[in-house]
Amino acid sequence: MALLKLERISAQYPGATEPVLADISLSLGPRQLLVALGPSGSGKTSLLNLIAGFVPTSAGNISLDGVPVKGPSAERGVVFQDDALLPWQNVLTNVAFGLQLAGVPREQREAKAREMLALVDLAGFDQRQIWQLSGGQKQRVGLARALAADPRVLLMDEPFGALDAFTREQMQELLLQVWQRTAKPVFLITHDIEEAVFLATDLILLAPNPGHIAERLQLDFGQRYAAGESARSIKSDRGFIDTREHVLASVFSQRGVSREQHA
Amino acid sequence: MSSYPLQSVRADADKTTAKPVRWSLSTRSISVLTLIVVLAAWWAVTAAEVIEPLFLPPPSAVLEKTWLLMTSGYMDSTLWQHLGASLQRIGLALVFAVLTAIPVGIAIGHNRIARGIFDPLIEFYRPIPPLAYLPLIVIWCGIGEFSKVLLIYLAIFAPIAISTATGVRTVDPTKLRAAQSLGATRWQLIRHVILPSALPEILTGVRIGLGVGWSTLVAAELIAATSGLGFMVQSAAQFLVTDVVVLGILVIALIAFAMEMGLRALQRRLVPWHGQSH
Numbered sequence: 001m002a003l004l005k006l007e008r009i010s011a012q013y014p015g016a017t018e019p020v021l022a023d024i025s026l027s028l029g030p031r032q033l034l035v036a037l038g039p040s041g042s043g044k045t046s047l048l049n050l051i052a053g054f055v056p057t058s059a060g061n062i063s064l065d066g067v068p069v070k071g072p073s074a075e076r077g078v079v080f081q082d083d084a085l086l087p088w089q090n091v092l093t094n095v096a097f098g099l100q101l102a103g104v105p106r107e108q109r110e111a112k113a114r115e116m117l118a119l120v121d122l123a124g125f126d127q128r129q130i131w132q133l134s135g136g137q138k139q140r141v142g143l144a145r146a147l148a149a150d151p152r153v154l155l156m157d158e159p160f161g162a163l164d165a166f167t168r169e170q171m172q173e174l175l176l177q178v179w180q181r182t183a184k185p186v187f188l189i190t191h192d193i194e195e196a197v198f199l200a201t202d203l204i205l206l207a208p209n210p211g212h213i214a215e216r217l218q219l220d221f222g223q224r225y226a227a228g229e230s231a232r233s234i235k236s237d238r239g240f241i242d243t244r245e246h247v248l249a250s251v252f253s254q255r256g257v258s259r260e261q262h263a
Numbered sequence: 264m265s266s267y268p269l270q271s272v273r274a275d276a277d278k279t280t281a282k283p284v285r286w287s288l289s290t291r292s293i294s295v296l297t298l299i300v301v302l303a304a305w306w307a308v309t310a311a312e313v314i315e316p317l318f319l320p321p322p323s324a325v326l327e328k329t330w331l332l333m334t335s336g337y338m339d340s341t342l343w344q345h346l347g348a349s350l351q352r353i354g355l356a357l358v359f360a361v362l363t364a365i366p367v368g369i370a371i372g373h374n375r376i377a378r379g380i381f382d383p384l385i386e387f388y389r390p391i392p393p394l395a396y397l398p399l400i401v402i403w404c405g406i407g408e409f410s411k412v413l414l415i416y417l418a419i420f421a422p423i424a425i426s427t428a429t430g431v432r433t434v435d436p437t438k439l440r441a442a443q444s445l446g447a448t449r450w451q452l453i454r455h456v457i458l459p460s461a462l463p464e465i466l467t468g469v470r471i472g473l474g475v476g477w478s479t480l481v482a483a484e485l486i487a488a489t490s491g492l493g494f495m496v497q498s499a500a501q502f503l504v505t506d507v508v509v510l511g512i513l514v515i516a517l518i519a520f521a522m523e524m525g526l527r528a529l530q531r532r533l534v535p536w537h538g539q540s541h
Contacts, residue, residue: 074446084441087536088459098445
């Protein structure tokens with residue numbers, strides 16, 4: 001039933017002696033929000049780039065619905081960390097961009113774009129220019145743009161990493177609402193432990209040298225939020241704190257191991 | 264003790280804020296004042312007959328001549344006809360240069376093979392002053408309109424192609440990836456991402472190109488032409504009609520200034536996002 005499947009993936013940049021990722025296997029299906037958490041150098045961005053098709057794998061298979069992934073495509077929508085919007089177009093045209101590329105008639109694509117803007121709480125922002133938006137608003141437009149093209153899976157590259165703490169919390173909640181309503185499988189990478197624990201249905205911990213999966217966890221905090229519990233109550237919950245501390249300890253122990261290996 | 268430097272800083276600040284109150288002239292008004300002073304000096308020097316009108320005619324004579332040139336003309340053509348001839352040449356050259364240099368620039372910035380082909384060709388002829396190869400163009404294409412348009416075309420082509428290539432090479436890779444993951448084909452990438460991203464650089468290239476093209480044109484008309492502003496200045500000089508020479512130079516400067524201002528306005532209009540924080 002898995003939609004996106006990675007089987008024993010390795011990746012190595014041309015000229016590098018060490019691979020950035022080794023032997024990664026994972027699957028992403030409907031109603032899943034898979035978060036890859038790891039420190040810098042653990043290869044999480046490389047992993048996302050492989051799934052998006054921006055860089056080729058050196059070994060292993062990536063497939064979406066059984067079809068091998070070759071290069072970027074509209075089936076795998078991407079939300080980037082920094083603003084990848086087109087500043088020469090207004091908000092509405094940016095959100096409708098994917099549909100425009102696919103040749104959807106103007107009225108139809110703008111109706112869809114308005115629908116997506118409403119979904120990310122930006123109704124009425126159609127005619128704004130990109131440079132008039134705040135960081136959080138830009139990320140919402142980026143999310144709406146990725147969703148408007150109706151991808152099979154949504155890939156998110158540290159989407160809230162550049163935002164301030166308050167905006168980041170709001171965006172996490174917004175993402176859970178959108179994920180709940182659109183039922184899109186989401187693959188998200190982050191280095192923020194609390195964010196990872198809060199959002200993930202499935203959490204993988206990446207460790208460096210070379211990037212590999214150190215631990216896999218199944219969590220339900222995001223689902224609890226989607227079911228109506230408040231974010232504050234979840235995040236102050238004993239279970240949430242224990243999980244967060246466990247993951248934190250795990251990340252540090254991984255670092256310790258890699259440091260000893262280097263010594 | 265510790266408050267001493269703080270106070271001195273504050274005293275400095277007071278001084279700097281006090282100054283503009285007394286001299287509240289904007290940079291623009293200083294420029295306008297400078298021009299007025301130069302004009303007044305010109306008038307004074309000629310009115311006092313320090314310099315003979317043959318070397319420097321008074322402003323009034325140049326103004327009078329302007330009226331004469333606009334109505335009855337010089338060397339069988341009015342000022343408008345000379346101006347029109349020059350503008351037509353540079354206009355034609357500009358249109359052809361824009362139509363060819365932008366695609367070539369995109370190819371250079373986007374494609375390794377195209378860069379290999381065009382880079383040495385452009386870098387070979389670009390540093391040569393156009394007037395140095397004008398004689399060869401005249402030998403090949405004669406002395407007619409075509410060779411002048413070709414000369415200016417070549418002068419404009421290089422800066423536009425080079426800045427387009429730079430603009431294409433510096434496109435934000437994240438924007439390219441974003442478009443690719445929305446399903447953009449190669450052509451859609453060029454049309455929707457690369458070309459608009461490079462537009463500020465392209466317009467800068469056009470500005471530089473027009474400047475070079477205009478000076479090349481006037482210089483070419485000095486050498487080989489029977490109409491145009493450069494020709495007007497050159498033939499007037501041969502008959503020592505200094506007021507026409509001065510007038511011609513002023514008109515040439517005015518046109519260059521107008522083109523620069525027009526392109527800056529165009530740049531503000533076409534690329535309002537340029538220079539905005541994002």
